[in-house]
Amino acid sequence: MKKVAFIPARYAATRFPAKLMQMLGTKPVIRHTYDNTVATGLFDEVVVVTDSDIIFNEITSHGGKAVMSKKAHESGSDRIAEAVADMEVDIVVNVQGDEPFVKAAPIQQLLQVFEGPQGQNVQVASLMQVLTNPQFINDPNYVKVAVDMHFNSLMFSRSVIPYPRNKELPVTYYEHIGVYAFRKQALLHFTNWPMTPLEAAEKIECLRYLEHGIPLKMVVVDYMGVEIDTPEDLERAAKYL
Known part of the structure; x- marks a missing residue:
């Protein structure tokens, strides 16, 4: 199977503008993400897909591969689908640009769910990790x-799910990690569907798959690092680094 990793990289993030170009140690967040994805050795190609000349130049000037989006997109998956439409590829992996601590082992687990007889039925897969800190939950x-x-995923939400109505029972909470793997055709179908009601309400793009009856195969992995959504996350990432 030909496997390609795409890193959607939008410059004007709503909650933390220009977060991908914030310095983390000696280089920007987006270059950590790119370099660590390449370092996994799991992909035939790694490509940053961006709407920003600044991000494009940052990647290409350091020997990386990047392409410019031709039009505006609502989600990272839409941005990737434009780039992958004419490519010969079997499995497309979406690595979020704000996940700088990419590691090989979790992505290898993700890719393995597409293998073998059972893997033939998997259209989309993603990662999750156990959440224990009440503040994060x-x-x-x-x-x-x-x-x-x-x-298989039942629901994604920014709210607390499941809600612990029975306080005496132990509840396991999972955080969705924004790394996806798709069969190419499943990704192209995604972009042909309009935004769905739950997706629009929660601002979680993978809900579009659930609302069309396609579950995501979820893979439990160990802690991957820090997803950078806020300046506070950047501080935590610096400590983690």
Whole structure:
């Protein structure tokens, strides 16, 4: 299978403008993400897809590969689909630009769900990790996911799911990590569907798949690092680095 990683990189983030170009140690966040994705050795190609000359130049001037989006997009998946439409590729992996601490092991686990007889039925897969800190569980910047007995997604939300009505039962909370893998055709279908009601309400793009009856196969992984949504996250990332 030909596997390509795409990193959607929008410059004008709503909650933290220009966050991908903020310095983290000796280089910007986006270059950490790109370099660490390449370093996994799991992909035939790694490409940054951006609407920004600044990000494009940052990647290409350091020997990386980047392409400019031809039009505006609502989501990272839409941005990637434009770039991948004419490519020969089997599995497309979406690595979020604000996830600078990409590691090989979790992505390898993600890619493995497409293999073998059972893997033939998987159209979309993604990563999650266990959340234990009550502050993060209640924080809407942390997207939570509920899964069935086979680790297929049931719902994604910025709210607390499941809600612990019975305080005596232990509840496991999962945070959705913004790394996706798609079969090419599933990604192209996604971009042909209009934004769905739950997706629009929650601002969580993968809800579009659920609202069209396509579950995501979820893979539980160990902590991957820090997703950078706020200046406070950047401070935590600097400490983690």
